[in-house]
Amino acid sequence: MNMSSSSSRRRKAASTSNVMFTNAVYFPNLKIYNGATPGMMNYSCVNHVYYAFANVAADGSVFLSDEWADTQAPCDGVQGGLGSLMHLKQKHPHLQVTLSIGGGPSNENFPIVASDTLLRDNFARSARGLVEASGLDGIDINWQYPMDPQQGANFVALLAAVRIHLPEEQFFVTAGLPATRVTLQNIDIAQAAAYLDFVNLVAYDFCGPWTHRSGHQAQLYSMNKDEASGSSGVSYLVGHGCPARKILLGIPLYGRSFLGVSGPGHRHKGNGGEDGAFEYHSLPRKNAKESVDKRVVAASCVGGDGGFVTYDNPDTVKMKAAYCKQKGLGGLFYWSGPADSREKSRSLIAAGFRALHSS
Numbered sequence: 001m002n003m004s005s006s007s008s009r010r011r012k013a014a015s016t017s018n019v020m021f022t023n024a025v026y027f028p029n030l031k032i033y034n035g036a037t038p039g040m041m042n043y044s045c046v047n048h049v050y051y052a053f054a055n056v057a058a059d060g061s062v063f064l065s066d067e068w069a070d071t072q073a074p075c076d077g078v079q080g081g082l083g084s085l086m087h088l089k090q091k092h093p094h095l096q097v098t099l100s101i102g103g104g105p106s107n108e109n110f111p112i113v114a115s116d117t118l119l120r121d122n123f124a125r126s127a128r129g130l131v132e133a134s135g136l137d138g139i140d141i142n143w144q145y146p147m148d149p150q151q152g153a154n155f156v157a158l159l160a161a162v163r164i165h166l167p168e169e170q171f172f173v174t175a176g177l178p179a180t181r182v183t184l185q186n187i188d189i190a191q192a193a194a195y196l197d198f199v200n201l202v203a204y205d206f207c208g209p210w211t212h213r214s215g216h217q218a219q220l221y222s223m224n225k226d227e228a229s230g231s232s233g234v235s236y237l238v239g240h241g242c243p244a245r246k247i248l249l250g251i252p253l254y255g256r257s258f259l260g261v262s263g264p265g266h267r268h269k270g271n272g273g274e275d276g277a278f279e280y281h282s283l284p285r286k287n288a289k290e291s292v293d294k295r296v297v298a299a300s301c302v303g304g305d306g307g308f309v310t311y312d313n314p315d316t317v318k319m320k321a322a323y324c325k326q327k328g329l330g331g332l333f334y335w336s337g338p339a340d341s342r343e344k345s346r347s348l349i350a351a352g353f354r355a356l357h358s359s
Helices: 005-018 029-034 067-072 081-091 106-114 117-134 149-165 189-195 230-239 314-327 348-356
Strands: 022-028 048-056 062-064 096-102 138-142 172-178 198-202 247-252 254-258 277-279 288-293 298-303 308-311 331-335
Touching (some): 022 029, 022 198, 029 067, 048 081, 048 138, 067 081, 081 096, 096 106, 096 117, 096 172, 106 117, 106 149, 138 149, 149 172, 149 189, 189 230, 198 230, 230 247, 230 314, 298 314, 314 331, 314 348, 331 348
Parallel strands (some): 022 331, 048 096, 096 138, 172 198, 198 247, 247 331
Antiparallel strands (some): 048 062, 254 308, 298 308
């Protein structure tokens, strides 16, 4: 499905003017195996979908990670997750769909590809070919993450190469970056931001099975300056030259579990759930009490099979949306759509959209 460049240029211009804030959702193709489809999401609350993931090979070529799920699986009456999203774009003209490149083996290949002029060019050409063949609006680069200043410089060079083949007036180019200074300091933020439509700020996973102590995984503020938080990530980006309107603040649609503790800051006895996490639609856990810490802007539940589970709920998402408006950010994004609550009153995607667009 090939779009002429003039129509895609018009489409990008129109999309950015209609809605004040972006409410973006990641849809992982793996979820198709669990019966989830893009058509299950509420597009009155979503204006941008990141379809995850395409992979990058060591020679720089970009390819679909699961041809069956992406183009063949029965999905919303059409074939494949990408087919479904193209169908949904026709029904919802405001909807932008971006191909997220990353995950899995790509983390090993990104540093190789980004370090070489020829491979960077191959990546950019290949990404454009895949985007145009699928009728998509652009790419999201999900390299987790440039680990030293040389990789940071190569990351910026990769973005520059991408913009030659995916020019700004026609295509979206975004990138996911963590809200932690230790990684952000490897990257010239102002240079990177100049090539990007959005920085998707991964303002979660501050704590998990890899940390010795329990903690809030997605707090907006921290009680001491050594702790990571969403607001410290935003401050770092803005302070180093990223326009606030280019930042989307990330919301996790899952909770992180710490057993044997009743709050943050304690040595835990392991983790409940699958890989230490529960999907948001299964929270709070049975026989657990939900509470919100308004000082740090974090929700949690204590009790049941999860111990202390840290996550976002509609109250914290409203507070984060208010923070976005106050700081002039571009909006919110969510990982990942299929994990949202089926109950209207508990949906984080709906709560975020409403709060962003309320006066």
